[in-house]
Amino acid sequence: MPLNLTYLMSPNNRVAYKHFRTRLNIGGFATMDNIIKENWSDVQKVLREDLDISEISYKTWLSSLVVADILEDTIVLETDDEISKGYIERKYSKPIQIALKEVTGKLFNLKFILPNEKLPSDGTSNANHNKKNDTNDRNSILNNLNSRYTFNTFVVGNNNKLAHAAALAVAESPAEAYNPLFIYGGVGLGKTHLMHSIAHFILEENNISKVLYVSSEKFTNELINSIRDDKNEEFRRKYRSIDVLLVDDIQFIAGKERTQEEFFHTFNTLYEAKKQIIISSDRPPKDIETLEERLRSRFEWGLTADIQAPDYETRMAILTKKAEIENLNIPNDVVQYVASNIKSNIRELEGAMNKILAFSTLVHREITKELAEDALKDLITPNETKEITIDFITEVVAQHYGLNADDILSKKRTREIAYPRQIVMYLSRKLTDISLQNIGKTLGNRDHTTIMHGSDKISSELKEDAGLKNSIEILTKKITGK
Numbered sequence: 001m002p003l004n005l006t007y008l009m010s011p012n013n014r015v016a017y018k019h020f021r022t023r024l025n026i027g028g029f030a031t032m033d034n035i036i037k038e039n040w041s042d043v044q045k046v047l048r049e050d051l052d053i054s055e056i057s058y059k060t061w062l063s064s065l066v067v068a069d070i071l072e073d074t075i076v077l078e079t080d081d082e083i084s085k086g087y088i089e090r091k092y093s094k095p096i097q098i099a100l101k102e103v104t105g106k107l108f109n110l111k112f113i114l115p116n117e118k119l120p121s122d123g124t125s126n127a128n129h130n131k132k133n134d135t136n137d138r139n140s141i142l143n144n145l146n147s148r149y150t151f152n153t154f155v156v157g158n159n160n161k162l163a164h165a166a167a168l169a170v171a172e173s174p175a176e177a178y179n180p181l182f183i184y185g186g187v188g189l190g191k192t193h194l195m196h197s198i199a200h201f202i203l204e205e206n207n208i209s210k211v212l213y214v215s216s217e218k219f220t221n222e223l224i225n226s227i228r229d230d231k232n233e234e235f236r237r238k239y240r241s242i243d244v245l246l247v248d249d250i251q252f253i254a255g256k257e258r259t260q261e262e263f264f265h266t267f268n269t270l271y272e273a274k275k276q277i278i279i280s281s282d283r284p285p286k287d288i289e290t291l292e293e294r295l296r297s298r299f300e301w302g303l304t305a306d307i308q309a310p311d312y313e314t315r316m317a318i319l320t321k322k323a324e325i326e327n328l329n330i331p332n333d334v335v336q337y338v339a340s341n342i343k344s345n346i347r348e349l350e351g352a353m354n355k356i357l358a359f360s361t362l363v364h365r366e367i368t369k370e371l372a373e374d375a376l377k378d379l380i381t382p383n384e385t386k387e388i389t390i391d392f393i394t395e396v397v398a399q400h401y402g403l404n405a406d407d408i409l410s411k412k413r414t415r416e417i418a419y420p421r422q423i424v425m426y427l428s429r430k431l432t433d434i435s436l437q438n439i440g441k442t443l444g445n446r447d448h449t450t451i452m453h454g455s456d457k458i459s460s461e462l463k464e465d466a467g468l469k470n471s472i473e474i475l476t477k478k479i480t481g482k
């Protein structure tokens, strides 16, 4: 005897179901399956309201789901890619089932497939149990995050779609989705932005507070200092008691044996305790030279996702988003000019836009394509090998120390600014042939003796300070790309 599903539903569900039937003009139970298929977008809308999930999660996981088929009691949903498939299956099966039941009064099994995947002949339930993390220790919030780097400000394009999906999966389900998550891609393509987004999301959405983001440089320097100050135990306690550890630019531990040894033990301790580890690098694990085999293989245990250079549309979208966030009114032909000429590095893309803005203020001219061409004439030199400019060095060093390029050029003399400024002076001398006078002029109209003094100071500190040496090495690689 067929079940009277309407009878089984709660009063609220009955209302929702009635509403659903009215809107879709459903005649009876028999046709409901087909109607769901035809009106999936309506169903998604209802799902969106019933599921208490963030906008970004809905957009990433649920908005692009397509009903591929309905077999008896099983709805077959087509997902975008392997990552989405596995993740939605684990994380969203149950909520989708519940929401669907609320709307239709019927409990469906779900089956997820990839585009072009053969449809299953019979359905199997993928219902899972979502474990809610109930850690509630907000005593020690350990992080070092840029508030601008969130999922909301991250533009998703073909170049970073998988890495973004993997990052969001890990953020929503730390230590359950993929562990470790290894994100790699060229310089300035958004690895740090994604890592900070994960950390922000976890801190805001999960009750996990021991989230630590560090660059591998900071990890190395802290290790060097702990050895020097005989505080190795403290160092270990700090790194081995974290819930989510994010290590940026891991390639810089290549060739550093003691750091690798220490990181190996940190990794093992956290992994065994089911803590989430997220690592970024400019290249895949197999291409990191002089990386110990045992680390390399561990990096490949979870999921490895890459970020490629953005295509033209994504570059346009990034610039438009930036203008929107900062409330800037930039003519479309200027955005197009920048997006068509700066292709391989998003930091440079943003730097170019900043340069146009600064130039427009300086010369009191409106932002037009002509002004943009003037402002970027040093940067956009077709058919020539790219020169290292003082502006670029300033930008990389400023970003590295969490400052703006304007801070470096300013007259401020606090140590947090004066020290990176001296590093800019040192690197400008080391990496370019530009005269002291011209370096001084570009760096906020400073005298050539100031440049010499700043640069010499860093030179002599380098002999004593292993941490500074490590930082200079990393900055040099970031600037020269070698």
Ligand SMILES: Nc1ncnc2c1ncn2[C@@H]1O[C@H](COP(=O)(O)OP(=O)(O)OP(=O)(O)O)[C@@H](O)[C@H]1O
Binding pocket: 149, 153, 154, 155, 156, 160, 185, 186, 187, 188, 189, 190, 191, 192, 193, 194, 249, 282, 318, 346, 347, 350, 478
């Ligand atoms: N998809 C994106 N959407 C919006 N902004 C982005 C995106 N990707 C990168 N950016 C911006 O580009 C700049 C450089 O990105 P980020 O520092 O994350 O690069 P990275 O890959 O970590 O570089 P590095 O190799 O030097 O460590 C940042 O200001 C970041 O906000």
